[in-house]
Amino acid sequence: MSLPAKYNPQNHEDVIYQQWEDAGAFNPDTSTGTETFTVILPPPNATGTLHLGHAMYVVQDIMVRHARMSGKKTLWLPGTDHAAIATQNRVEKDLAKRTPPLTRYDLGREKFVQQVEEFVEQSRDTIRHQLRTMGFSLDWSRETFTLDAPRQAAVTEMFIRMYHDGLIYRGNRIVNWCPRCQSTLADDEVEYREEITKFYYFKYGPVVIGTARPETKFLDKTIVVHPDDPRYTTLHNTTLTVEWMNGPVQAQVIADATADKDFGSGAMTITPAHSKEDFALAQKYHLPIVQIIDEAGNFTEAAGTFAGQSASASRQTIVDMLASKGLVDHIDDHYTHNLSVCYRCGTAIQPLLSDQWFVHVDQPLPAQHQFAGKTLKQVACEVVNNGSIQIIPDRFTSTYFHWMDSLHNWCISRQLWYGHRIPAWYKDGAITVQVDSPGQGWKQDSDVLDTWFSSGMWTFSTLGWPRQTEDLTTFHPTQVLETGYDILFFWVARMILMTTYALGEIPFEKVYLHGLVRDKLGRKMSKSLGNGIDPLDMSAKYGTDALRMALIAGTTPGNDAKLYEEKIASYRNFITKIWNVGRYILANTNLVGTGLSLSDQWILSRLNRLVMNVNHDFETYQYSLAAERTYDFLWHELADWYVEIKKFEPNPGLLQQVLEVILKVLHPFVPFVTEVLWQEFKPGSMLITAAWPIADAAQIDPVVEQQFVAVQDSVIQLRNLRNQYNISYQTVLSVYSQQLPDSATKTMIEQLAKVSITDQLPIGQLTHLTNSRFDFGVELSVVIDVVAERQRLQKEIIALEKNLASFEAKLNNPDFLAHAPNDLIENTKKLRDEKLTVLAENKSNLSLLPAALQPPK
RNA sequence: GGACGGUUAGCUCAGUUGGUUAGAGCGCCUCGUUUACACCGAGGAGGUCGAAGGUUCGAAUCCUUCACCGUCCACCA
Numbered sequence: 001m002s003l004p005a006k007y008n009p010q011n012h013e014d015v016i017y018q019q020w021e022d023a024g025a026f027n028p029d030t031s032t033g034t035e036t037f038t039v040i041l042p043p044p045n046a047t048g049t050l051h052l053g054h055a056m057y058v059v060q061d062i063m064v065r066h067a068r069m070s071g072k073k074t075l076w077l078p079g080t081d082h083a084a085i086a087t088q089n090r091v092e093k094d095l096a097k098r099t100p101p102l103t104r105y106d107l108g109r110e111k112f113v114q115q116v117e118e119f120v121e122q123s124r125d126t127i128r129h130q131l132r133t134m135g136f137s138l139d140w141s142r143e144t145f146t147l148d149a150p151r152q153a154a155v156t157e158m159f160i161r162m163y164h165d166g167l168i169y170r171g172n173r174i175v176n177w178c179p180r181c182q183s184t185l186a187d188d189e190v191e192y193r194e195e196i197t198k199f200y201y202f203k204y205g206p207v208v209i210g211t212a213r214p215e216t217k218f219l220d221k222t223i224v225v226h227p228d229d230p231r232y233t234t235l236h237n238t239t240l241t242v243e244w245m246n247g248p249v250q251a252q253v254i255a256d257a258t259a260d261k262d263f264g265s266g267a268m269t270i271t272p273a274h275s276k277e278d279f280a281l282a283q284k285y286h287l288p289i290v291q292i293i294d295e296a297g298n299f300t301e302a303a304g305t306f307a308g309q310s311a312s313a314s315r316q317t318i319v320d321m322l323a324s325k326g327l328v329d330h331i332d333d334h335y336t337h338n339l340s341v342c343y344r345c346g347t348a349i350q351p352l353l354s355d356q357w358f359v360h361v362d363q364p365l366p367a368q369h370q371f372a373g374k375t376l377k378q379v380a381c382e383v384v385n386n387g388s389i390q391i392i393p394d395r396f397t398s399t400y401f402h403w404m405d406s407l408h409n410w411c412i413s414r415q416l417w418y419g420h421r422i423p424a425w426y427k428d429g430a431i432t433v434q435v436d437s438p439g440q441g442w443k444q445d446s447d448v449l450d451t452w453f454s455s456g457m458w459t460f461s462t463l464g465w466p467r468q469t470e471d472l473t474t475f476h477p478t479q480v481l482e483t484g485y486d487i488l489f490f491w492v493a494r495m496i497l498m499t500t501y502a503l504g505e506i507p508f509e510k511v512y513l514h515g516l517v518r519d520k521l522g523r524k525m526s527k528s529l530g531n532g533i534d535p536l537d538m539s540a541k542y543g544t545d546a547l548r549m550a551l552i553a554g555t556t557p558g559n560d561a562k563l564y565e566e567k568i569a570s571y572r573n574f575i576t577k578i579w580n581v582g583r584y585i586l587a588n589t590n591l592v593g594t595g596l597s598l599s600d601q602w603i604l605s606r607l608n609r610l611v612m613n614v615n616h617d618f619e620t621y622q623y624s625l626a627a628e629r630t631y632d633f634l635w636h637e638l639a640d641w642y643v644e645i646k647k648f649e650p651n652p653g654l655l656q657q658v659l660e661v662i663l664k665v666l667h668p669f670v671p672f673v674t675e676v677l678w679q680e681f682k683p684g685s686m687l688i689t690a691a692w693p694i695a696d697a698a699q700i701d702p703v704v705e706q707q708f709v710a711v712q713d714s715v716i717q718l719r720n721l722r723n724q725y726n727i728s729y730q731t732v733l734s735v736y737s738q739q740l741p742d743s744a745t746k747t748m749i750e751q752l753a754k755v756s757i758t759d760q761l762p763i764g765q766l767t768h769l770t771n772s773r774f775d776f777g778v779e780l781s782v783v784i785d786v787v788a789e790r791q792r793l794q795k796e797i798i799a800l801e802k803n804l805a806s807f808e809a810k811l812n813n814p815d816f817l818a819h820a821p822n823d824l825i826e827n828t829k830k831l832r833d834e835k836l837t838v839l840a841e842n843k844s845n846l847s848l849l850p851a852a853l854q855p856p857k
Numbered sequence: 858g859g860a861c862g863g864u865u866a867g868c869u870c871a872g873u874u875g876g877u878u879a880g881a882g883c884g885c886c887u888c889g890u891u892u893a894c895a896c897c898g899a900g901g902a903g904g905u906c907g908a909a910g911g912u913u914c915g916a917a918u919c920c921u922u923c924a925c926c927g928u929c930c931a932c933c934a
Contacts, residue, residue: 005894192932199934211934224934260933268934275934338932395861402860402930485929516928554870554882559862560927562869570883573896584893620873628871628881643893716900723888723900730891754891803878810877815914820876827877835878 002587003680007579009543012676017132025687026139028075028475037067037074038478040459041138042491043146045083046120047090050130052517052525052563053484055535058548059514060482061136062623065668067479068137069692075475076137077462079144080124084419084451085181085344091116091418109417116418120147133536135544135671137687142471144462146454147420154461155420155454156435158502163433165366167376167501168359168412170424170431174279175354175411176340179297180347183415184356186450187408188489190349192338199335200319201265203327205242205251206235210264212337214318215311218245218292218303220269224281227255229266243325245318246304254285273353291353295415312348357413357422357447361497370504379500380404380493389496391511392621393558396488403489410494412450419448456494459507478508485513485558512621515560517551538568545670546572552627552669574631575673578666581639582677585655588646597744600654602708603642604699606633607658612695614665627669634662641712648751649744656681661693711748714774718753721778724792729754736762736777749774793846800839807832 024030039060044050060076068074088104095102095115104112124145131138144151162168176185201210207223221244225232235253242251251269258281259268272282272289282289290302292311299306299314306314322328340349361377371379381404383389384397391397413422422445424433432438454461459481463472477499481492492511499507519525525532538547549571555561596604610633617626638658646655660682667674667686678686718733727733733755740746740759750757762779807828810816817825 003893006896188930209934213934258934263933270934277932277934340932399861399929406931489930556871564869566883567869569896573894576894576896580894580897582893587893616873622873625871625873632881639894640898644898719899720901726888729889729899799878806878810915813914817914819914824876831877 003579003583005580005583007543007576007673007676009545009575009672010540013133013135013539013544013672016672016675017135019685020137020687021132021140023685023688024141025685026076026137027141028073028139031068031071031073033071033073035072036475036479037064037072038475039064039076039480039482040462040478041076041078041136042481042483042487043079043081043144043455043458044127045086046080046123046127046145047083047086048123049126050535052533052535052551054130055134055547055551056484056514056517057131057136057482058134058551059512059623060480061134061548061671062552062668063480063482064137065671065687066618066692068687069664069667069690071691073474075139075142077142077144078128078131078136078138078140079146079458079462080120080127081451081455082120082145082147082419084414084416084448085183086451087116087120088416088418089181089344091119094119104417113417130536133539133544135548137671142462146451146458146461150464151454151457151461152420154457154465155449156423157466158457158498159423159449159453160433160435162359162501165369166360166363167365168357170355170357172353172355173358173411174273174276174351175356177295177350177352177354178342178345178347179295179350180345181342181416182295184354184411184413185342185349186411186452189343190340191343193341193346194336195339196334196336197339199264199332199337201329201331202322203329204244204267204269205240207232207267208265208329209267209269211268212335213315214322215299215315216271216274216292217269218299218306219290220244220271221249221251222270222281222285222287223251223253223267224256224259224270225253225267226257226259226261229259229261232267243327245322254281256281256284274351276351279353289353293350293352295352295354297350356411357424357445357449359410359412359453359497361407361409365501369501371500376497376501377404377407380496383496383500383506388506389509389511392513393556396485396511396513396558400488400493403493407493410450412453413445413447414450415446416448419451420454421445422447422449452490452494453498455491456498457502459495459499460503465502476503477506480510480512481508482512482514484516486516488513510621513558515555515558518560518562519564533563533565538565542568542572543575543672545575545673549574549627549631549669552623553631554628555624557621574635575670577635577639578670578673579677581634581643582659582663582680584643585659586677586680588651589653589656594650594652596652596654597649598704598707598711599642599645599649599748600652601701601704603638603654603658605701605704606637607661608695608697608699611661611665611693612697612700615695630662630665630669634666638662644752645748648747664690664693710774711745711752714749714776715752718749718755718776718778722753725789732756734758734762734779736760736779737774739775741774790846793842797839797842797846800835800842804832804835804839807835 020026028036041057041060044054064074064076091112092104095104095107107115128140159168176187176190177183178185197212199210199212200214201208202214202217204223207225209223211217223235225235227236232253232255236255237253239250239252241248258277259266270278270281270287271292272278272287273291274293279289281287291300292302294300297311299309299311301307306318319328341347342349359376362375364373364375365371365379374382381401384391384400391400423435424431424445425438425442426445427438427442432442437444457465459478460472460476463469463476465472481495483492495507499505517525519533535547546568550563550568551561553571610629613629614626617623617629642658643655659677663674663678663686667690671687675686678690682689718735721727722729722733733753735755735757737757737759740757741749746757749755757776810828811825811832
């Protein structure tokens with residue numbers, strides 16, 4: 001059976017994945033390991049398809065495959081997130097495209113939710129397929145969904161517990177309202193967009209006030225000035241009658257440091273129902289709070305004649321009206337400010353007053369709790385602070401603390417139809433929180449929960465909580481959470497909050513944050529830019545293994561990585577290389593000899609060194625380094641040198657041994673091609689039979705490595721000489737050496753450089769090879785081009801002299817001799833002497849050159 | 858406004874606790890139809906490590922300041 005010269009991934013990947021799945025190889029229940037290794041997949045949103053960001057899950061697959069091969073009972077648990085806002089928006093968008101366009105209200109809640117569920121079912125199928133295509137070794141038997149029945153039960157239970165512990169409350173607060181989504185948003189779901197707009201200055205009694213949003217100012221009757229602002233000292237705590245939008249109003253003046261003396265006129269009026277800061281002031285001074293704009297973005301009755309009209313559309317009318325009253329002082333046309341917008345749809349946020357559910361992050365936990373007396377916030381800080389949870393890279397730790405410090409109570413109710421219904425029931429002003437309806441006439445809260453509430457429970461709800469399942473005791477806490485740094489706050493922080501509360505333990509030991517995948521120009525990949533790369537396209541074109549390598553190599557934790565097709569193509573070449581090395585070795589196993597030659601000892605030393613280094617890389621989460629190291633070994637040591645040497649040297653059966661180990665080391669990165677090759681010479685699936693290799697330190701021999709480097713150096717020198725003088729490999733070059741190397745080494749150099757080494761002094765003059773550890777000479781008569789040879793020697797001499805100068809400078813420096821470690825000094829001396837010898841030879845060659853040969857005519 | 862990250866070869870990036878002559882891949886140039894591989898092989902050119910100071914026998918690496926690019930947080934009516 002002979003393998004084709006090119007590896008075609010499409011012929012193997014699906015088959016191999018199916019084999020793995022059929023064998024139950026991803027299910028930890030089949031493992032006899034005692035130590036567990038658990039990773040819960042960050043659930044992709046059920047909004048359609050996976051993108052390259054999700055392809056970064058490959059980091060988890062590498063961790064998980066490595067752990068599994070190392071004998072650990074390994075669980076990687078898949079699932080999807082219902083992503084309330086995102087999914088609902090997606091379906092609403094589809095509805096709007098229909099003829100005639102539909103809204104969710106046309107369908108009604110029940111039918112609409114049904115539509116969303118159908119869409120989600122379809123998405124989840126696509127996602128399952130994509131995750132398999134990427135080769136991810138997920139335990140599909142434990143697949144979950146944030147909105148399936150067990151998770152529903154868990155979320156409801158959590159809400160009820162937190163409510164009874166006083167950690168969830170209902171309150172009337174300013175919230176971020178998205179008029180398009182018709183829902184509240186958490187603080188961190190609000191994004192800011194810089195915008196140049198008009199800034200209006202109005203005459204308001206004796207002061208001038210500034211605003212970017214005149215339409216909110218109808219009922220303003222409180223002026224705030226800074227206590228130390230000399231311009232307004234006389235006004236403090238007075239009440240004035242001022243002419244305003246709907247006629248004269250009674251306005252009181254408050255002195256409070258919130259007012260910025262240097263901004264605008266230094267005086268402002270406040271709008272308590274539509275600004276967080278103003279709301280806080282209103283509470284502080286017990287001012288009336290009246291809503292002017294409603295959930296739809298229209299004026300309420302409070303706006304008088306404007307009631308029912310769109311607030312944003314009425315801005316100009318209102319300004320005109322004030323102008324006609326002579327109340328416009330001036331207008332600044334180039335005011336830059338940050339407009340707050342919805343992170344989902346980009347619509348401008350309308351802050352407004354509303355009854356909502358909140359998680360209380362500053363409420364001490366009850367007496368019976370593990371962390372009794374501490375607040376959620378404190379616990380979440382503590383577990384990171386004391387090292388129970390480690391964030392990689394470390395610098396995100398301070399970001400985490402900073403965010404935690406400024407965390408306010410978390411608004412968790414969303415006015416959506418799709419999601420976890422809030423288990424609160426109302427009747428005649430009474431409220432009760434429980435799973436089922438208390439009885440006749442009780443109405444359930446119509447809101448659903450923020451999607452991060454359920455994903456915050458992800459490490460334990462997926463394992464069966466609140467039931468004390470075997471999975472929960474076996475696999476929790478998990479070892480690693482691997483995700484993008486962009487959701488450190490959204491998700492990671494909330495998982496820590498909720499898990500420490502629910503279980504009294506951490507959700508994971510390490511948080512490994514990967515960077516974002518960007519295009520070649522460093523831009524975020526997005527549909528609107530059209531610069532996205534579909535992982536499935538790349539997988540089909542270059543193979544999954546190549547895509548995986550491209551995603552890992554050159555990426556370090558927390559730093560963004562660029563991905564482009566050429567990079568994937570170059571790793572496709574690497575996969576072909578693996579294939580061909582494997583193919584060659586498997587076809588040439590019969591040339592058996594005995595005893596270990598220099599090259600055999602060398603490859604064993606290098607191989608064991610590689611395993612040792614890769615182990616260290618895994619321990620320190622440096623997957624990119626591990627991948628590159630292995631790449632380099634396979635291509636530039638095993639293939640370029642060892643395999644080439646074994647074409648003429650007796651083979652003591654090492655080739656296959658080396659292949660076996662290198663396939664294992666490669667497997668977490670490129671599971672498919674390694675599995676295919678494995679099955680060519682081993683019974684059974686690699687995934688089940690291959691154990692992670694152990695480095696044998698006794699095989700690592702620096703002396704052997706050094707000896708081999710000398711051979712490599714000489715061969716490269718000789719090849720270089722050939723290239724320089726255009727001497728074809730058909731011509732066997734005669735090389736003189738006063739002392740012949742041992743016969744195996746002699747053969748190696750002769751074969752690899754296509755030369756013949758002799759100790760018979762030739763008739764003509766010799767040119768010595770720079771740096772050659774074997775002190776080879778080549779007869780000058782074969783060097784045809786005297787001018788070129790002169791140039792070559794001169795160049796070498798200049799380089800050598802430069803080197804020499806730097807060594808001499810060090811060695812002549814008494815401080816260096818006094819402070820530097822001894823071996824460094826010795827090494828420097830040795831190098832200096834070597835350079836000196838070679839330099840002398842080169843100079844002598846140069847001086848002989850014109851005498852030995854006539855210059856060309 | 859506050860903080861963080863980046864700046865190393867034409868491009869994309871490595872560079873472990875300061876220590877021999879700063880590396881790789883791609884690209885480029887020269888050569889090669891040597892039966893594992895042209896998705897290949899051999900060789901080569903190319904960098905005063907963003908700038909300026911400082912610490913040190915010794916700095917890409919540590920410290921200070923600055924410049925440019927990027928990101929996050931906060932947000933002023």
